[in-house]
Amino acid sequence: MPLIEWDASLETGIGMIDAQHRILVDLINKLDASVQEGSPAKAVELVLVDLKKYTVYHFSAEETLMVRSGYAGFEAHRDQHQEFMEEVDGFEIDSLTGAPDVAQDVLEFLKDWLTNHIRVSDKDFAAAQSA
Numbered sequence: 013m014p015l016i017e018w019d020a021s022l023e024t025g026i027g028m029i030d031a032q033h034r035i036l037v038d039l040i041n042k043l044d045a046s047v048q049e050g051s052p053a054k055a056v057e058l059v060l061v062d063l064k065k066y067t068v069y070h071f072s073a074e075e076t077l078m079v080r081s082g083y084a085g086f087e088a089h090r091d092q093h094q095e096f097m098e099e100v101d102g103f104e105i106d107s108l109t110g111a112p113d114v115a116q117d118v119l120e121f122l123k124d125w126l127t128n129h130i131r132v133s134d135k136d137f138a139a140a141q142s143a
């Protein structure tokens with residue numbers, strides 16, 4: 013079973029953002045699968061690198077949309093993205109491939125952060141678009 017199951021509660025209704033969120037969910041699930049399978053550190057690291065790269069790309073796409081639309085919550089939203097990136101940049105590959113409990117905490121963090129961020133913050137932006 014994937015760590016994050018996509019469901020309607022994760023849809024913002026903005027096509028481009030939803031498509032990118034699905035890719036992020038897939039990458040987190042891939043990272044989880046790689047860790048659970050006990051893949052070698054190098055293999056886990058490659059998935060983590062992909063996840064980081066795609067996250068940077070996605071955040072920047074989202075922020076561009078926010079600036080273009082004059083979204084009032086832009087700065088607070090960008091701060092959330094930055095804090096998340098700092099958190100993720102701080103992950104050491106040892107934390108995913110060393111102690112299983114720590115790996116689980118890291119994966120739960122990714123899952124909780126992304127799903128909460130989408131359901132609350134990204135949806136707030138989407139609602140402002142349709143208002």
Ligand SMILES: [Fe+2]
Nearest residue numbers: 074129133134
């Ligand atoms: Fe966001």
